[in-house]
Amino acid sequence: MSVFIIRRLLQSIVVVAVMSLLVFFAVNVVGDPVDMLINPEADQAEIEKTMRAFGLDRPVHEQYWFFLSNAVKGDLGKSFIFGEPALKLIVERMPATLELAFAALLLAVVIALPLGIYAGLKPDSKFSKTIMAGSILGFSLPTFWVGLMMIMVFAVMLGWLPSTGRGETTSLLGIQVSFLTWDGLRHLVLPALNLSLFKMSLTIRVARAATREVVHQDYIKFAHAKGLSSRRVILVHLLKNIMIPVVTVLGLELGGLIAFSVVTETVFAWPGMGKLVIEAIQNLDRPIIVAYLMITVLMFVTINLLVDVLYSVLDPRVRLQDVKA
Amino acid sequence: MTTSVQQISVPAGAPTEAAAVKVQTPFRRFLSDFFESGTAIAAFTVLLVIIFIAVVAPLISPTNPYDLAIVTVLDNRLPPGTRNLDGMTFWLGTDGAGRDLLSAIFYGLRTSLWVGVMSGLIALCIGGTIGLIAAYFGGRTDTLIMRIVDLQLSFPAILIALVLLAVLGKGVDKIIIALVAVQWAYYARTVRASALVERNKEYIEAAICLALGHRRIVFRHLLPNCLAPLIVVGTLQTAHAISLEATLSFLGVGLPITEPSLGLLIANGFEYMLSGRYWISFFPGVALLVTIVSINLVGDQLRDVLNPRLQR
Numbered sequence: 001m002s003v004f005i006i007r008r009l010l011q012s013i014v015v016v017a018v019m020s021l022l023v024f025f026a027v028n029v030v031g032d033p034v035d036m037l038i039n040p041e042a043d044q045a046e047i048e049k050t051m052r053a054f055g056l057d058r059p060v061h062e063q064y065w066f067f068l069s070n071a072v073k074g075d076l077g078k079s080f081i082f083g084e085p086a087l088k089l090i091v092e093r094m095p096a097t098l099e100l101a102f103a104a105l106l107l108a109v110v111i112a113l114p115l116g117i118y119a120g121l122k123p124d125s126k127f128s129k130t131i132m133a134g135s136i137l138g139f140s141l142p143t144f145w146v147g148l149m150m151i152m153v154f155a156v157m158l159g160w161l162p163s164t165g166r167g168e169t170t171s172l173l174g175i176q177v178s179f180l181t182w183d184g185l186r187h188l189v190l191p192a193l194n195l196s197l198f199k200m201s202l203t204i205r206v207a208r209a210a211t212r213e214v215v216h217q218d219y220i221k222f223a224h225a226k227g228l229s230s231r232r233v234i235l236v237h238l239l240k241n242i243m244i245p246v247v248t249v250l251g252l253e254l255g256g257l258i259a260f261s262v263v264t265e266t267v268f269a270w271p272g273m274g275k276l277v278i279e280a281i282q283n284l285d286r287p288i289i290v291a292y293l294m295i296t297v298l299m300f301v302t303i304n305l306l307v308d309v310l311y312s313v314l315d316p317r318v319r320l321q322d323v324k325a
Numbered sequence: 326m327t328t329s330v331q332q333i334s335v336p337a338g339a340p341t342e343a344a345a346v347k348v349q350t351p352f353r354r355f356l357s358d359f360f361e362s363g364t365a366i367a368a369f370t371v372l373l374v375i376i377f378i379a380v381v382a383p384l385i386s387p388t389n390p391y392d393l394a395i396v397t398v399l400d401n402r403l404p405p406g407t408r409n410l411d412g413m414t415f416w417l418g419t420d421g422a423g424r425d426l427l428s429a430i431f432y433g434l435r436t437s438l439w440v441g442v443m444s445g446l447i448a449l450c451i452g453g454t455i456g457l458i459a460a461y462f463g464g465r466t467d468t469l470i471m472r473i474v475d476l477q478l479s480f481p482a483i484l485i486a487l488v489l490l491a492v493l494g495k496g497v498d499k500i501i502i503a504l505v506a507v508q509w510a511y512y513a514r515t516v517r518a519s520a521l522v523e524r525n526k527e528y529i530e531a532a533i534c535l536a537l538g539h540r541r542i543v544f545r546h547l548l549p550n551c552l553a554p555l556i557v558v559g560t561l562q563t564a565h566a567i568s569l570e571a572t573l574s575f576l577g578v579g580l581p582i583t584e585p586s587l588g589l590l591i592a593n594g595f596e597y598m599l600s601g602r603y604w605i606s607f608f609p610g611v612a613l614l615v616t617i618v619s620i621n622l623v624g625d626q627l628r629d630v631l632n633p634r635l636q637r
Contacts, residue, residue, distance in 0.1 A: 026492050140618045142568045144575045145610040152603050259481035263572055278576055281491045289491050
C-alpha cells in the first residue's frame with residue numbers, strides 16, 4: 001500500500017512541476033512578461049524596479065527558478081486591480097467555490113445515483129427511458145443557458161428563489177459558509193443545481209451501466225436465492241460493487257466541477273474564485289490568472305491522487321497490479 | 326470493418342427484402358441501418374436544415390443585422406412578433422441594439438457552426454495523426470505521447486481553453502486554436518485504441534514485409550481501418566466544441582463583439598433577463614440547444630451503427 005502511495009505521490013509532484021513550467025512559459029514566453037506582470041499605468045522607473053524584482057533582466061532558466069522559488073514562498077505577485085497579493089485574493093474566495101462544488105456533488109449523489117440504479121434494474125420501464133432521455137438532454141444543454149433559464153423561471157417569473165449572490169453567511173470553523181442559514185441555502189439551491197446538471201447526467205449513465213453489469217453476476221443471484229430481501233441485495237451487494245466506477249467518475253469530476261464553476265459563478269454572481277478569474281481575464285489582471293492556475297493545478301493533482309488512493313482501497317486488485325508491474 | 330459488414334446475416338424477420346439485400350453494398354447497408362431509427366431521421370433532417378440555414382444565412386435573413394444603415398436603436402427590445410414603423414415584422418423580437426433577432430440567430434449559427442466544424446476537423450487531423458503514430462511505432466514514442474494525452478485529459482477542457490484565450494486574446498482564429506488544443510487528445514486516444522488492434526493484424530504485417538514506407542502503411546493501410554470510431558468521436562466532439570465556444574463567448578473571452586456567435590447573443594440578452602425580456606437570450610439558446618441535440622443524436626446513432634460489436 002505505501003509503495004503504491006509513494007509512487008503516486010512522486011508522479012503528482014512531476015505533474016505539478018510540469019504544469020508550473022507550462023504556466024511560466026505561457027506567461028513569460030508566449031506573452032510579453034512586462035505586459036503581463038506590470039501594471040500598464042506604471043512609469044519607467046517602476047517598470048525597471050519590477051523587472052529587477054521579478055528577475056526579468058536575467059536568462060530564462062534563472063527566471064523560472066525565480067518564479068518557482070517565489071511561488072513556493074506563496075508569492076505569486078500582486079493584483080493590479082485590488083493591489084493585494086493575488087494568492088490571498090484567490091484563497092479568500094475559495095470557500096465559496098468549494099461550497100458550491102460540494103453541494104453540486106452531493107446533489108449528483110443523492111438524486112442521480114438512485115435514478116441510475118433504478119434505470120439499470122428496470123431498463124425497459126417507461127420511467128427508466130424518461131430518465132435516460134433526461135440524461136441525454138443534460139449532456140447537451142449548455143450549462144450557462146440552463147442557468148439563465150433557471151433565473152428566468154424561478155427568480156423572475158415565479159419569484160421563489162433569489163438569483164444572485166451568496167446570501168447570509170455564517171462562520172463555521174473560521175470559514176464563511178452559506179448552507180447553515182435559511183437565506184444562504186435559498187441562494188445556494190439554483191447555482192448548485194445548475195452546476196450539478198452535467199454531473200447528474202454522467203452519474204446516471206455510469207450507475208446504470210454498472211448496475212446492468214453487476215445485476216447478472218452470480219453473487220447477486222445467490223444473494224436472492226438465499227432469501228435476502230431485494231432491499232438488502234440492492235443496498236449492500238449491488239451498491240458496493242457499482243461504487244468503483246461511480247467513485248472514479250465523481251472524484252475525477254470534482255475537478256471539473258471546480259473548473260466549470262467559472263460559468264455558474266458568472267451567471268449567478270456567486271462570489272467565488274471562478275468569477276474572480278473571469279474578471280481578471282477581462283481586466284488583464286495577470287497575477288490573479290497565474291495564481292488561480294497554480295492553485296487549481298494543485299487541487300486537481302491532489303484530487304487525482306486521493307481518487308487513486310481511494311480506488312485502491314475499494315479495489316485491492318489495482319494496487320497489487322501496480323506493485324507487481 | 327467494411328468487409329465484415331457484408332458477411333453479416335440478413336435480419337431474420339425480413340424475407341421479402343432478401344432479394345434486395347444481395348446487391349447491398351456496405352455503404353447502403355450503413356444507410357439503411359442508420360435510418361432505421363425514427364429519432365435519427367428526425368435529428369438528421371433538423372441538422373441538414375440548420376446547416377442549410379447557416380450556409381445561406383445572408384440570402385434568407387430578413388435583414389442584415391450588422392448593417393448599421395438598417396439597424397436603428399429605436400427598434401430596441403421589441404417583443405416577438407412586433408411590427409415597426411417601416412412595416413417590418415420582427416418574428417423573434419429585437420435585441421438591445423435594435424437588431425432583428427431572427428437574422429442575428431441565422432448569422433450566429435453560421436459563426437458557431439464554422440468554429441465548431443473547423444476546430445473539429447483540424448483537431449481530427451492533428452490528433453488522428455498523433456494517435457496513429459503512437460500506435461504504429463509503439464514503445465517509447467507511444468508512452469511519451471500517451472503520457473501527454475493523459476496529462477491533458479486530466480484537466481477540464483474549459484480550464485485549458487480559458488488559459489489559452491487569456492494568453493492569446495479574442496478572435497475566430499484564436500478560439501479555433503484553443504478548441505483544437507483542447508480536443509486533439511480525444512482524437513489521439515480514440516485512434517490509438519483502434520489502431521493498436523489493427524496494428525497486430527496480418528495485413529499490416531504483410532505491408533511491413535513488402536517494405537512499404539512508414540507513411541504509406543500508416544495512412545493507406547492503418548488509417549482507413551480506424552475511420553469508424555474517428556467519425557463517431559468527430560461528430561460528438563463537434564457538438565462539444567460548439568457548446569464550449571458558446572460558453573467561452575458567454576464568459577466574454579471567446580469571440581469579439583464584431584463576430585457574434587450564439588453564445589454572444591445569449592450573453593447580450595443576459596442583462597435584460599431580470600427585467601423580464603426573456604426573448605433576447607431565450608431564442609438564441611433554443612437554436613444552440615437544437616443544434617447540439619441534433620448533432621449528439623446523429624452521433625449516437627452513428628456509434629450504434631458503426632460499432633461492430635453491436636451489429637445485429
